[in-house]
Amino acid sequence: MDRRKFTRFHIEVSVQPSLASVIFFSLLAIILAFACGGIIFLFYHISPWVGYQTFFQGALGSWYAFSETLKRTIPLLLVGEGLALAFRAQVLNIGAEGQILLGAVAATWVALFSGLPPFLLLPVMFLLGFLSGAGWALIPAFLKTRFAVNEVLSTLMLNYVASNLVLYLIGGPWKGKGVRGFTYTDTFPEAAWLKTMGITRVPYFTLLVGIVIAVGGYFFLKKSALGFELRVVGSSPETAKLLGINEEKIVFLAMLLSGGLSGFAGVGEVAGIHHLLRHPDHISLGYGYTAIIVAWLARANPLATILTSFLFGALLSGGDALRVSLGIPFQVVSVFNGLILFFLISTEHLSRYRIIWGDTKVVENYDS
């Protein structure tokens, strides 16, 4: 029972935040994050005004900027919608970063070493990439269901394993023949390159898949029997047990989908943009972590990840512009990400409150 009493105004605590207030507070969080971010520009002796101008120019100011934003949106969308499904089941997969890399590794093997006929390369790369990402995520799923190992820790730790696996491959057995002192693989044959839109670097296949899955994921959760079970497990594991819903099955499904989509995104990165396997930091670029914020900001709604992944895509490409034009380190963009997440979490609670000026009244919340 919640009771608040004030003289000049009162605060209403609603049990169900309205869509309008969720959007309002999400925007407020972003604005507050930018306000704080402005201080960082001052440290570099750049006026925040100029800083943000450059930033927005770089994110959305031209067709080129827009395409760069889209390029970064795609992996965030694919990974984010998978994580949204997992988070709905209360499966906290923090290991998308590693799952992306596993997808990239599988794709590289297919492209360079499988010896498959050219027309089969891309389909098999995506299939095997999905399965590798999923397989990587099934390790923590197994540990969780069998030994009750906390999946936050196990997925996070596996990121380091995946990263070192890539480092080993590009520096050792898969090191390119013509690359001398550098560590990356040979370039993929062109049959293993993903087609991009016009002269941009936006592969439309992965973009399309991302959008289709966002819509499909939305209907899966809302309309299917399995999606229903997934939501019951996520909101009330005890009730799920009482109803006889197989919780292990749901944990595996959530890990399979989120890991698989991350692996799929990893294939998209190497086949669409890099055309080779290189240092892990340059492939995943922290997408696996940023996608956690994407899913969170979308309130774990797959459809809403279209919007939120685009927002973070813009943030990342704007950050690129800052680095190139103003010489600000790219890490500053991570500070923005952190600030946005920080303000989102802190304003989340506020979206339930409404201030009503005027008469004094006690409002009760029946959710006891």
Added chain:
Amino acid sequence: MLEEKNRWEEKPVEVAFNSITKRFPPDILANNQVSFEVKKGTVHALLGENGAGKTTLMNILYGLLLPDEGEIIIRGKPTKISSPREAINLGIGMVHQHFKLIPTHTVSENIVLGLTSTPFFFPAEKAEFEIKSLSEKYGLKIDPRARVWQLSAGEKQKVEILKALYRRANILILDEPTSVLTPQEAEELFATLRAMKEEGKTCIFITHKLNEVKEIADVVTVMRKGKVVSTTLSSQVSLEELARMTVGKEVISVVPRKITSDKTILQLQEVSAMGDRDFPALLNISLTVRKGEIVGVAGIAGNGQKELAEVIVGLRPVTKGHIFLEDREITNLLPRDIASSGVAYIPEDRHLGLVGEMSVAENLLLRGYSQPPFSQGFWVDWEKAEAYSEKLISNYQISPPLSDIPVRILSGGNRQRVVIARELERKPKLVIASNPTAGLDVSGVEAIHKLLIKAQEEGAGILLISGDLDELLKLSNRIVIMFRGEIVGEKEKEHWTEEDRREIGLRMGGVKR
């Protein structure tokens, strides 16, 4: 006798409750003009059923709640206690039913935690000497360096008592202290209480077990429905009188229906099961429920009723014995298989039966979402589900009549209607109802009772587990009484009388005849 009474009256008053009233909106009156005195150097039992207002009153004394009306007088001084810290400063300590200890810390760390006199470095070591002497003095044997997670419930309780004593408590409140104890541990606790009494300390002992009152308390105050029924010397009151005072004597309104069939629906044969604390919770329970019969399970909370419901619906493994539904054995089947063979379950904890975040329609569909007519396989036909939930909302008068609002914003009574609608709409053969009306207001209780009687008329066998004896007497064709995991009595009646109520009340309190 008279001498004893005089001796009691001569003792100084430690705590006096003066017309304490506490309301919980919208319409619960937890304490209604409660007045009585607690004398120094006595063990004072506070006896009453669940919901009689005992714990509320003690939370007021400990500063966790403020009374709406009335005052507390401590050692002659009217005192406003607005936080536990103030209560501690006044020498009041409380041992809650659920311990408030930090599992990863040691015993002595827990004891000194939060005290201003505790040094910043090595807080526990300095206190160890005093803790040891306290524990010897009061017979609270415990290793001060043990980590709390390693301790049994009884040992944790000792730590809580030590914590209060270390804070120089003169008044110790114990909230149902024996409910987590084995009989031997209870004996040790009573020895500690006697030692404290010798020291001139005062204990207020919340309980609903009659024999404990006679064993340890000097004085007993009986509460019922928020009011004080009486305050007497425990030596001057019989168990029968205590039982009558606790349960009251309301008029029993509904006469249970006659049973028309001899067909057995549920049969338990010598079923045993373990409780959550690796302690046998059910011992050789044999029980039958016939078609169209309501069998009431009476007993004080924590005597195996929860576990009984859980073994039948498949949530707790049976370690010995067999359970049959009609002719089919359902022992240790999966909860889903038991449910689909015709067992409905209305759990005591409403969080268990519902998913708060989900809509009323979704909650009504929790049993049927994967089967025809709502699903032919992968997709759920939400239009059908919507129509179905509209129908149930109107049939079971769920209010507000909206199917798309999250179920957690409904009132307790309406949430319970959602559970009952979902469970009874499947036309079950057997209904397991565990305290189905706990916490509901009068009209809510009436509505739930009508629904249960309707299910009985339609031929379901009903096992009604309830801590409210009035409810059982109102609805049951037969009543079994549980005590410490065993069935200690069984009665079948067409009309329940005052005599029956008293006898059942006594047996619930563990008194054998």
